[in-house]
Amino acid sequence: MNLLSKNIFISLILALIPAACFADWELNLPRGVTPFSQDIYDLHMYVLWIVCAIGVVVFGAMFYSIFVHRKSRGAKAANWHHSTKVEVLWTVIPFAILIAVAVPATKSLIMMEDVSNADMTIKVTGYQWKWHYDYIGEDVSFYSTIHKDSNIARQRGAELDPFDVDHYLRDVDNYLVVPTNKKIRFLTTAGDVIHAWWVPALGWKRDAIPGFINESWALIQEPGVYRGQCAELCGKDHGFMPIVVEAVPEADYLAWIAKKTEEKALVINDSKALDQMNSIVLTEAKKINSGE
Amino acid sequence: MNASQKKANSKTVRFLLFATVLMFGFGYSLVPLYDVFCEITGLNGKTGRIVSADVGSKELYDDRLVEVEFVTSVSADLPWDFEPTVEKMLVRPGVETRADFIVKNNANYTLVGNAVPSVAPNAAAKFFNKTECFCFTKQSLEPDQILTMPVLFVVDPDLPQEVKLLTLGYTFFEALDVASVD
Amino acid sequence: MSEVATHHHDDHHGAHATGIMRWLTTTNHKDIGTLYLLFSLVMFFIGGTMAMIIRLELFQPGLQFVDPQFYNSMVTMHALIMIFGAVMPAWTGFANWMIPMMIGAPDMALPRLNNWSFWILPFAFTMLLSTLFMPGGAPAGGWTMYPPLVLQTGDAFPFLIFAVHFMGASSIAGAINVVATVFNMRAPGMTLMKLPLFVWTWIITGFLLIASIPVLAGAVTMLLTDKFFGTAFFSAAGGGDPVMFQHIFWFFGHPEVYILILPAFGIVSAIIPTFARKPLFGYSSMVYATGAIAFLSFIVWAHHMFTVGMPLAGELFFMYTTVLIAVPTGVKVFNWVATMWQSSMTFETPMLFALGFVILFTIGGFSGLMLGVTPVDFQYHDTYFVVAHFHYVLVTGAVFALMAGAYFWMPKWTGHMYNETLAKWHFWLSVISVNVLFFPQHFLGLAGMPRRIPDYAVQFADFNMVSSIGGLGYGISQILFVIIVVKCIRGGEKATDEVWEGAQGLEWTLSSPPPYHSFTEAPDPESITGGHR
Numbered sequence A: 001m002n003l004l005s006k007n008i009f010i011s012l013i014l015a016l017i018p019a020a021c022f023a024d025w026e027l028n029l030p031r032g033v034t035p036f037s038q039d040i041y042d043l044h045m046y047v048l049w050i051v052c053a054i055g056v057v058v059f060g061a062m063f064y065s066i067f068v069h070r071k072s073r074g075a076k077a078a079n080w081h082h083s084t085k086v087e088v089l090w091t092v093i094p095f096a097i098l099i100a101v102a103v104p105a106t107k108s109l110i111m112m113e114d115v116s117n118a119d120m121t122i123k124v125t126g127y128q129w130k131w132h133y134d135y136i137g138e139d140v141s142f143y144s145t146i147h148k149d150s151n152i153a154r155q156r157g158a159e160l161d162p163f164d165v166d167h168y169l170r171d172v173d174n175y176l177v178v179p180t181n182k183k184i185r186f187l188t189t190a191g192d193v194i195h196a197w198w199v200p201a202l203g204w205k206r207d208a209i210p211g212f213i214n215e216s217w218a219l220i221q222e223p224g225v226y227r228g229q230c231a232e233l234c235g236k237d238h239g240f241m242p243i244v245v246e247a248v249p250e251a252d253y254l255a256w257i258a259k260k261t262e263e264k265a266l267v268i269n270d271s272k273a274l275d276q277m278n279s280i281v282l283t284e285a286k287k288i289n290s291g292e
Numbered sequence B: 001m002n003a004s005q006k007k008a009n010s011k012t013v014r015f016l017l018f019a020t021v022l023m024f025g026f027g028y029s030l031v032p033l034y035d036v037f038c039e040i041t042g043l044n045g046k047t048g049r050i051v052s053a054d055v056g057s058k059e060l061y062d063d064r065l066v067e068v069e070f071v072t073s074v075s076a077d078l079p080w081d082f083e084p085t086v087e088k089m090l091v092r093p094g095v096e097t098r099a100d101f102i103v104k105n106n107a108n109y110t111l112v113g114n115a116v117p118s119v120a121p122n123a124a125a126k127f128f129n130k131t132e133c134f135c136f137t138k139q140s141l142e143p144d145q146i147l148t149m150p151v152l153f154v155v156d157p158d159l160p161q162e163v164k165l166l167t168l169g170y171t172f173f174e175a176l177d178v179a180s181v182d
Numbered sequence C: 001m002s003e004v005a006t007h008h009h010d011d012h013h014g015a016h017a018t019g020i021m022r023w024l025t026t027t028n029h030k031d032i033g034t035l036y037l038l039f040s041l042v043m044f045f046i047g048g049t050m051a052m053i054i055r056l057e058l059f060q061p062g063l064q065f066v067d068p069q070f071y072n073s074m075v076t077m078h079a080l081i082m083i084f085g086a087v088m089p090a091w092t093g094f095a096n097w098m099i100p101m102m103i104g105a106p107d108m109a110l111p112r113l114n115n116w117s118f119w120i121l122p123f124a125f126t127m128l129l130s131t132l133f134m135p136g137g138a139p140a141g142g143w144t145m146y147p148p149l150v151l152q153t154g155d156a157f158p159f160l161i162f163a164v165h166f167m168g169a170s171s172i173a174g175a176i177n178v179v180a181t182v183f184n185m186r187a188p189g190m191t192l193m194k195l196p197l198f199v200w201t202w203i204i205t206g207f208l209l210i211a212s213i214p215v216l217a218g219a220v221t222m223l224l225t226d227k228f229f230g231t232a233f234f235s236a237a238g239g240g241d242p243v244m245f246q247h248i249f250w251f252f253g254h255p256e257v258y259i260l261i262l263p264a265f266g267i268v269s270a271i272i273p274t275f276a277r278k279p280l281f282g283y284s285s286m287v288y289a290t291g292a293i294a295f296l297s298f299i300v301w302a303h304h305m306f307t308v309g310m311p312l313a314g315e316l317f318f319m320y321t322t323v324l325i326a327v328p329t330g331v332k333v334f335n336w337v338a339t340m341w342q343s344s345m346t347f348e349t350p351m352l353f354a355l356g357f358v359i360l361f362t363i364g365g366f367s368g369l370m371l372g373v374t375p376v377d378f379q380y381h382d383t384y385f386v387v388a389h390f391h392y393v394l395v396t397g398a399v400f401a402l403m404a405g406a407y408f409w410m411p412k413w414t415g416h417m418y419n420e421t422l423a424k425w426h427f428w429l430s431v432i433s434v435n436v437l438f439f440p441q442h443f444l445g446l447a448g449m450p451r452r453i454p455d456y457a458v459q460f461a462d463f464n465m466v467s468s469i470g471g472l473g474y475g476i477s478q479i480l481f482v483i484i485v486v487k488c489i490r491g492g493e494k495a496t497d498e499v500w501e502g503a504q505g506l507e508w509t510l511s512s513p514p515p516y517h518s519f520t521e522a523p524d525p526e527s528i529t530g531g532h533r
Helices: A002-021 A035-068 A084-113 A148-153 A250-270 A273-290 B003-041 B053-057 B122-127 C002-006 C019-025 C029-057 C068-103 C111-133 C156-184 C197-228 C242-276 C283-296 C301-308 C312-324 C326-340 C349-372 C374-380 C384-414 C420-447 C458-490
Strands: A120-127 A130-135 A140-144 A176-179 A183-190 A195-199 A204-208 A214-219 A224-229 A242-248 B066-074 B080-084 B088-091 B097-105 B111-120 B128-132 B139-141 B146-155 B165-174
Touching: A035 A084, A035 C326, A035 C349, A035 C374, A084 C312, A084 C326, A084 C374, A120 A176, A120 A195, A120 A204, A120 B066, A140 A250, A176 A250, A183 A195, A183 A204, A183 B165, A195 A242, A204 A214, A204 C301, A204 C374, A242 A250, B003 C156, B003 C197, B003 C242, B066 B080, B066 B097, B066 B146, B080 B111, B080 B165, B088 B097, B097 B111, B097 B139, B097 B165, B111 B122, B122 B128, B139 B146, B146 B165, C019 C029, C029 C068, C029 C111, C029 C384, C029 C458, C068 C111, C068 C156, C068 C197, C068 C242, C068 C384, C111 C156, C156 C197, C197 C242, C197 C283, C242 C283, C242 C301, C242 C326, C242 C349, C242 C384, C283 C326, C301 C312, C301 C374, C312 C326, C312 C349, C312 C374, C326 C349, C349 C374, C349 C384, C349 C420, C374 C420, C384 C420, C384 C458, C420 C458
Parallel strands: A120 A183, A176 A242, B066 B165
Antiparallel strands: A120 A130, A130 A140, A183 A214, A195 A204, A195 A224, A224 A242, B066 B088, B080 B097, B097 B146, B111 B139, B111 B165, B128 B146
């Protein structure tokens, strides 16, 4: 038993060291702020409890056996090795459990894949290593890259400590501002390699694949700032292309869109001659082509 | 090892090698199979095919309108502007419709690109028939050149009723020096 | 080796050569088995060193030791080396050593092919490891080699592709050999339903290898021609589709994960009855469950790619087939528990590792079931939850079973008992540290940490530190294994032929160590009792 007590001692030490240092112990999936994310949180907990229950039964039987049916306690081995009844039972019961899992899962999935009747569309394009957002039907589009403080602190041998940066690696220069309580359709695609757009609070991630567009949707019920990052290995700086979504009430959103549209017009006026010429030419060409 | 075992071994080996070669071939046959599969299911919104114009002659049995939305992207290595002239339009299924896209080369050298189409929702891709398209043909643009490119398309009247919005996405890539797949 | 002199067959075994030539030219199943196992051990430590670099970098937020590109290379190479260099050759090594002895054969069916299939491996891995010193660095696009990213690999790219080809050729040759051996070399009286389960799981693994590795070969060949010869299988710009690679890859990739775990089921099914002194419960249902798992492995591949945007019908189909795997896998676990029930157990190290396997593999199975539920997978996918899942099934699954098997048969192989005290230390240190290493990764994944990132947001700092401490502990504990193996080869208490009190099966009727050629005379058919023991 000397061995056992040593092991317990070691594991206790292991458990205590980090606990003494910090106190941020996030354990579970976030509940999220969309109907879908809450659905799958419930589904996650449901399946988790099912497997825990199975675990208790199986491991319970196993540990009972380990303690009672051991040679050192004088246990004599039986010789049976077959029982059709039992074997059928433990094939059928898991099957029934699986059906109980599959039914709610199917319901959630059907809900998730129904992208129809969206109120607005945002196109998300992944690039190495930034995101581009395009509000379809509005004259608003911009790149969103990692915030400069995070970018400084993430360098090797940086003076800036990650713990001193607000939202280290989870902050960007331009937030994706969206209205609450609107069904937003996201079109994801990419301009070089495959990326994946993921904000856990929305409940899903979706691959951004060059040359193809993928549809998904979210209806954010609570205003707030929600953070995520690229979830598909996309090269050197895969870990450094965060996503920040700011959900605001519709009125604020409309004001923001108006401001952005205005800003963009100003930028065009202020920018270098070449850029200005380019965009004017493009606008003119557009007018000619659309027959205005 | 006796003679009959040797014979049995060489038989087994021949069979298994044959299976290996067969599975290697199967790996390659997944390529056309996948295309067929995509064609049927609209997986990935693939709409490579150009169809002949008489698809539009299908009988119209309703007068519903479908919203068609155009989105454009440019790959990271291509310094081009690429936009639709109209971002959204209402289209009657069965009627041939035209949409224009404008592309501009911002580089100070000639570049060749080609555009790849994709339709969302993916399942509706097979109902989106292009009768004329600039996609998959190489577009060469001189410095600062602006080009207007049309797409003629027909939305199949068989499009499921619940689909009210179709998105046609184009991505311009720098043209690869590749043997054409199609 | 006294048997060698009396041996009169015409096989080109290398017993007459000495020194290095003996090993280079050997066609003996035990020599080749030893080579495979030692090679696998070396690779286990090379891959493990890479894992240590990964955990060191992740010890705290910020980049302290390596650049992101090198980190990605470590992640990629760690996976390739552990899968193709450590676990797969280890299983082939076990098959080489044990299958002829278990089925009453003198040697493998194809001894020369056997030599060849092993000696490809050092070349393949020298090639792969040499990429670490190339301009542009080692492959860094993940072991899954998804295009277009993998096409951005530098000079290493063709080396990666050809290394994969060579590894594949080696595995296929090994699989052909095993299947031919079992089909044609069985002793009279050794019917299929009397085969030990390790043999059964290996035949099924062999068929999985033959069916899936060529598909991988095709996929990487397409990558090669896409990069250098102007094809556009996976390039959207040329009319191809990058997602198609994922479909082809995972058509290979899912059977591959069962290639890594099925022989583990076989080993555990040999060890538990031995130390429980009771026949294996439900032998035939074990065989059928293995077959069912193998079949299902070919129709679940897309669960690795639920987030690519499949049609609803596809997502539903792959969800249903995936969760269905829980049924035959459950049957196996229940059978093991039933074998223990009303038995008379002792807990030598092989048994400890086997019990550790049953519990921890089942935990990996639980997270696997959770991952199979498509809508929730939209959250889990590509997070540390997945990393935790596959390390539970591969480290505490496959590797624990390998350790169990090594301790189980080491006395038979060397003729000496290993040091039981050290081995128990090895087990307890491993089982504690591996849980400290991987269990917190479940929490990290659920809290939102993606996999394959060199640096992370500060809210993930605590669990990463715990995990890194566990990783270091697990890494160091494995050195103990090497010490135990070396000590056992060099000497120790003499092992009896039977070795374990409850041991049954043909391999235990041979001397310890066994003669150079296992059964030059077929064993007495009466002594073949059947796989359920």
